[in-house]
Amino acid sequence: MLVVHASFPVDPDHRDDALELIPDLVAGSRAENGVIEYRATTDVTDPNVIRFFERYEDEDAFAAHGRSDHFETFEESIGDLLADEPEVVRFDVDSATER
Template structure:
């Protein structure tokens, strides 16, 4: 399994546009054969702050996700609407897992 989360902060005034982009991306990613989980959340007290939890079946499924054409289109647009230079990715593993 490949497990990670992505975080980013939406620039003021672009919250609805990013919500719409995320809805489309969520639909597309969940349709990927190797996707196990794709859940987008916003912080309760900072609704412009996103946390996206993702799980893929294996490294190949994650590579397929990264190479999906709609992902590149999403990221290009998102990068214009967030504070950071792209989504900040953190890869996870289970304690004791090799």
């Protein structure tokens, strides 16, 4: 399984525009084969940071997500709305236990 945590710092002047991109990305991503979980939220302490929490069955599912139309549309649109570079952290997980 792959787990991805991505943080997108958006320009406060373009926050609303950035947030409008999220529902289509999340809906399309959740419908993909191999996506276990796909969530987006704003940061509690900084509402200008959008955070994504993603879980994929495997590398193929993650790669397919990166080629999806909804992800490419998001990637093309979000660039001009950012205040800084996104941070993406990937975790390769051998096993997981719910607590």
